Amino acid sequence: MINNKVDSTKIIQERADLIKASTEEINKTKNLSEVYDLMDKLNESVKIFYSHIGCKDECFLCCQNSNIPTATSLEWSYLYEFILKSSDDFKKNIIETNQKLFSTHGSYLKRIHFSLNNDNEEFKLNELYDTLPKFKGKSCIFLKEGSCSVYDSRPGKCRTQGYSLMKFANNVQFQTCLPENIKMEDLLSKQGNRKVLMPLWNDYEKHIQDLSDSDKIIFSVLPVWLFSHTKDNMLIDQVNISPDFENILSEF
Numbered sequence: 001m002i003n004n005k006v007d008s009t010k011i012i013q014e015r016a017d018l019i020k021a022s023t024e025e026i027n028k029t030k031n032l033s034e035v036y037d038l039m040d041k042l043n044e045s046v047k048i049f050y051s052h053i054g055c056k057d058e059c060f061l062c063c064q065n066s067n068i069p070t071a072t073s074l075e076w077s078y079l080y081e082f083i084l085k086s087s088d089d090f091k092k093n094i095i096e097t098n099q100k101l102f103s104t105h106g107s108y109l110k111r112i113h114f115s116l117n118n119d120n121e122e123f124k125l126n127e128l129y130d131t132l133p134k135f136k137g138k139s140c141i142f143l144k145e146g147s148c149s150v151y152d153s154r155p156g157k158c159r160t161q162g163y164s165l166m167k168f169a170n171n172v173q174f175q176t177c178l179p180e181n182i183k184m185e186d187l188l189s190k191q192g193n194r195k196v197l198m199p200l201w202n203d204y205e206k207h208i209q210d211l212s213d214s215d216k217i218i219f220s221v222l223p224v225w226l227f228s229h230t231k232d233n234m235l236i237d238q239v240n241i242s243p244d245f246e247n248i249l250s251e252f
C-alpha cells in the first residue's frame with residue numbers, strides 16, 4: 001500500500017517535470033511521428049493535473065462547429081499518406097464533402113489560406129476575424145459519424161486542443177473552447193495564482209516548422225490542402241508540398 005503511494009507520487013512528479021521541460025523535450029524530437037507521440041504523452045500528463053478536461057475521449061464538438069484545422073506542408077504530407085492508403089469509398093466521400101464546402105465557402109477558404117501565409121499580422125488578424133465566423137455550424141470535412149476519420153494522422157492543432165497554451169499577440173491563452181476556458185479560469189482563481197502546467201502550442205509549431213525540408217513553410221486549412229490535391233474528382237497520386245495555390249484557387 002505504502003509502495004503504491006510512493007510509486008504514484010513519483011509518477012506524478014515525473015509527469016510534472018516532463019511538462020515543465022516540454023520546450024526542450026519538443027526540440028529533441030527528430031520527426032513528425034515523434035512530435036505526435038510526445039504530444040500524446042504530454043496530453044496524458046496534463047490530464048493528470050486537470051482531470052476535468054473533456055477533449056477527445058468524449059467530445060468532438062470543436063470538429064462539429066467552425067472547424068477548419070490548419071496544417072503545415074509537413075503535417076499535410078503525413079495526413080495525405082494516410083488518405084492515399086484509404087479505401088476508394090473514403091476518398092470519394094471526402095472529395096464530395098470538400099466540393100460541397102467549396103461550393104458555398106470557397107471564397108472564404110481562399111481568403112483564409114492567403115491570410116495565413118501573409119506576414120502582415122494586422123491584415124492576417126482582420127481577415128481571420130472576418131472569415132472564420134462564416135464557418136459557424138460547419139463540420140470539419142474529416143468528421144464522419146461523430147468521430148475523426150483520420151484520427152491517427154490528424155494535425156498537431158487537433159491533437160493539442162484543450163491540452164496546451166497558446167501565445168498570441170503577447171497574451172498567453174488556453175487553446176480550448178469557451179466552456180473549458182471558463183473551467184480553467186475558475187480553477188486558477190481557486191488556486192490563487194495563474195501558474196498552469198501545460199505545454200505551449202507555439203513550441204510545437206516552431207519545431208514542426210524547423211523539421212520541414214522546405215525553406216518556405218506553407219500553412220493552410222485542411223479543405224484547401226485537399227482541394228489542391230484533387231483533379232477531375234480524383235486525388236493526385238503523390239503529395240505536393242508547394243501547390244500553385246494562386247492558380248488552384250483562382251476561380252473563387
Ligand code: SF4
Pocket residue numbers: 053054055056059060061062063161162175176177178180
Ligand atoms: S475544446 Fe471543448 S469542444 Fe473542443 S474537444 Fe475539447 S471539450 Fe470538446
Ligand code: SF4
Pocket residue numbers: 062063067069140141142143144147148149150151154155158
Ligand atoms: S481532423 Fe479530425 S480531430 Fe481535426 S478537426 Fe477534423 S475531425 Fe476534428
